[in-house]
Amino acid sequence: MRPSPGGGRLRARAGTWLAPLVLLLVSAVAAPAAALPATTGAGPAAGPAPAGSVPPPGRSAVWSASLQGMHGTSPDLTVRNIARASVSATSLRVRIGNPYGDRPATFRSATIGLQHRVGEADLVPGSLRTLTFQGRPRVTVPPGGHVYSDPVALRVSAQRNLAISLYAPDAPVNDQTFPPPTPNPPASFLSLGGDHTRDTGDAAYPEEDKGLSAEPGYHPGQLWWVEVVDGRTPAAGTIVALGDSNTAGHDAVGGGDRWTDLLAQRINALPPHRQLAVANAGISGNTVSRQPNPYDPTGHCCGPPAPDRLEYDVFDLAGARHVILLEGTNDLGGGEFAPPAPASQVIDAMREIVQRAHARGLKVVGATLMPMCNPAGSAKETNRLAVNEFVRTGGLFDGVVDFDAAVRDPDDPTRFRDVYHSDCYHPNAAGHAALADAIDLGLFGLDDRKSREGRAA
Structure with a gap:
């Protein structure tokens, strides 16, 4: 949870949503899958980034969100994270992280596209792109680690919302929340069960506001795993x-x-x-x-x-x-x-x-x-x-x-x-x-x- 600086008001609320969130994040049973291990820098608990993690020239971070901690395990569902580009950009990369995880997080599939309408999970037709990691569609991020995707050929204009969909059942949930949620991005949609990363419509993504929880629906102010575009x-x-x-x-x-x-x-x-x-x-x-x-x-x-x-x-x-x-x-x-x-x-x-x-x-x-x-x-x-x-x-x-x-x-x-x-x-x-x-x-x-x-x- 995200306490207020004073602590008192939100500490009193902690038991009202953090415990249900942990209970709802039930472990999913899934067969292990081979995945490319992440080789990028360590997370915040692991000290300075190693040599080789220097950002490449000619690129700029157009959006970021700092993850707060680990809260439970991902059910068998897809998280469609919504982020807003601060300036126009092409050749987009996404950083996903497991900085607080107590075990590896395997991302079985990941996509990026343009959100069609604010508050809805469907994508602009033709904007869906598959995210790969050194050419592979799967990646395993070790505890304390993060990984950047390969660049994708997608253009986003300033103040346009991106939808980054991640499917990682049974992975430790590294999240970002700031209750009470704001009506604008960052936000996420949690899907019905299964891999819906490639869905361009919103049938599998309920749009009822579910606040800070792990229920399928719309979750303003809540992100899982995604850190940088x-x-x-x-x-x-x-x-x-x-x-x-x-x-x-x-x-x-x-x-x-x-x-x-x-x-x-x-x-x-x-x-x-x-x-x-x-x-x-x-x-x-x-x-x-x-x-x-x-x-x-x-x-x-x-x-x-x-x-x-x-x-x-x-x-x-x-x-x-x-x-x-x-x-x-x-x-x-x-x-x-x-x-x-x-x-x-x-x-x-x-x-x-x-x-x-x-x-x-x-x-x-x-x-x-x-x-x-x-x-x-x-x-x-x-x-x-x-x-x-x-x-x-x-x-x-x-x-x-x-x-x-x-x-x-x-x-x-x-x-x-x-x-x-x-x-x-x-x-x-x-x-x-x-x-x-x-x-x-x-x-x-x-x-x-x-x-x-x-x-x-």
Whole structure:
């Protein structure tokens, strides 16, 4: 599950959906099948990526989602994952992963196509492509591993949804969820029983909203195994948003998109060769510093701390050029399994992330931490203000986005403005729009005038 930074509200809900999810993910009995073993880099729990995992030149990640942990075993069904391309691209590759698995995951078949209509599982006629791995349709990904597919001849336009269908019965489920779900991608459809990866229609994919479960149906905010889509694109690289629930999209209620999606839409107003793709590496409940997770001691709730997933979730992404770092709320807030962290712990983690990113040639934009409803003068609020002062004036970052100033209530800066409020830790859809609007595209070397003129008109 994806706890909120405060932990209390969603911890109370954990027993209401996580236990049913584990029970529903019953093991499927299937005959073993020969499959090509994955040879790509290790997952986040296995340390730095090995030599040879350097992203190829001429490609950029046009979409990503960071997996959170392992939750049960896949039934005998197909998962049609829905992802939205941030920029146009061709020659698409897909990365699928088993980063938290306790055993190998065998993918017996995999396809990619263009989703025909939002909220429905059918594909654009003629868009279905088979995914292969070193020329073979099957692949086995070891525990802690991931694998990229071979490129496929498929073109996707900016803001168009892709459907990546995976059939892996009896495989450990590595997932990404951010309850309560948003109405927009990421999302998935779980099929009726069997291999439906090659279905172009939706007869085998019920479209009733089943929330966070393993029942056949529509599952907004939920993905299995799929992590990255990259391709050849006229864009000049990728911005990776590294963060927690406020980047993943938790509680972005109100029918809108996440701030990362809205940032991509702003960038789409620029000429193609002046664009940058946007990849979302948010995990709800994630911490920026190395510490026990405040909400879950199992290691399958909220992903590894940000420094321990840099290689996997940022550096491995093709075309990565910039990072937007929005993390620290979970550290400062604390929870049942970890006390609130001091500002110095968060700042030290930020220093490490920036230092390592700079060593890889990436620039890092720091984002200030948004209100948390902690009383003025309290230790938590004092630490948040200290972190924000460092982000604004410490000289560590290549640029700064003041998200705190964009959404705080001027009459009570410990809280969101009512129009942007979802709960004490998360902005609603209007708040996500305000965050996207607060980002100066000049921080990434982009001319922002046309983007702002278009929105003003």
